[in-house]
Amino acid sequence: MPSKPQWNELKTPAADESASVTGGFSGSHYRVHRLFNDGILCHDGTPSIREISLVIERESSDRKIEIKDFDASVVEAMLHFMYYFNYNNACGTSTLVYDAQVYQIADKYDIPALKEHCKSKFSAAITTGWSLDDFPLAITVAYESTPSEDRGLRDLVVETSRKHIDKLLGNDSFCKLLRKTSDFSADLIPFLSDKTSTNAPRYECPSCQHQFRGEFSGKSYYCPNCAHRLSNWTTYRIGD
Numbered sequence: 001m002p003s004k005p006q007w008n009e010l011k012t013p014a015a016d017e018s019a020s021v022t023g024g025f026s027g028s029h030y031r032v033h034r035l036f037n038d039g040i041l042c043h044d045g046t047p048s049i050r051e052i053s054l055v056i057e058r059e060s061s062d063r064k065i066e067i068k069d070f071d072a073s074v075v076e077a078m079l080h081f082m083y084y085f086n087y088n089n090a091c092g093t094s095t096l097v098y099d100a101q102v103y104q105i106a107d108k109y110d111i112p113a114l115k116e117h118c119k120s121k122f123s124a125a126i127t128t129g130w131s132l133d134d135f136p137l138a139i140t141v142a143y144e145s146t147p148s149e150d151r152g153l154r155d156l157v158v159e160t161s162r163k164h165i166d167k168l169l170g171n172d173s174f175c176k177l178l179r180k181t182s183d184f185s186a187d188l189i190p191f192l193s194d195k196t197s198t199n200a201p202r203y204e205c206p207s208c209q210h211q212f213r214g215e216f217s218g219k220s221y222y223c224p225n226c227a228h229r230l231s232n233w234t235t236y237r238i239g240d
Contacts, residue, residue, distance in 0.1 A: 070104075071091075074101045078111070096135065097138045099121045103118035103142075103145075126157070130164055136173040137173075142156075158184070185225075188224070189225055206236055207223060214233075
């Protein structure tokens with residue numbers, strides 16, 4: 001009985017076993033394998049080529065699929081993962097935002113292995129990336145591109161925001177995000193009352209009466225509950 005093809009033997013598909021994928025607004029074209037047998041290809045137990053083949057089979061009967069709702073670089077990352085079990089950000093987009101976008105396409109096309117890989121990369125990037133200007137955008141992508149029950153990236157951004165809330169409340173973009181993305185705010189607020197930095201002063205918002213802790217100095221800060229902005233919170237400091 002002939003052995004199944006190995007993943008590294010399938011990097012250049014022949015015309016009769018290939019399918020065409022067009023990705024993004026730029027219309028970039030990619031040629032990939034078209035295999036339909038269950039389990040025909042696995043690497044270390046991780047489904048790969050079979051996944052994208054089933055995507056193509058579901059979407060099209062003429063071996064062509066157009067993915068117009070994702071940037072071409074995101075489509076390319078998905079396809080690259082199918083062959084090499086990794087992807088790189090070579091498009092200049094923020095690492096956090098890019099990983100969140102690839103997670104989004106993995107969720108749409110039901111590729112669990114890619115979702116887990118994205119989550120791992122996102123988790124590594126957020127360790128220092130939370131302080132960058134594009135952190136709020138990454139949160140937006142994470143919350144607007146996946147269903148509420150998918151906690152893969154959401155729990156990471158909530159926990160990171162909780163840890164660094166004192167500094168993030170001085171970020172205008174982050175505070176605007178609190179007002180606009182209600183699901184994120186609803187996830188974050190319960191954790192703020194349990195924040196372990198009990199040495200920080202406690203304040204009560206004059207607008208919504210929410211109580212929270214924070215270190216305010218040097219600029220305006222927002223209430224984490226209603227985003228009410230004040231340049232001086234001293235009047236609203238309360239005792240423990």
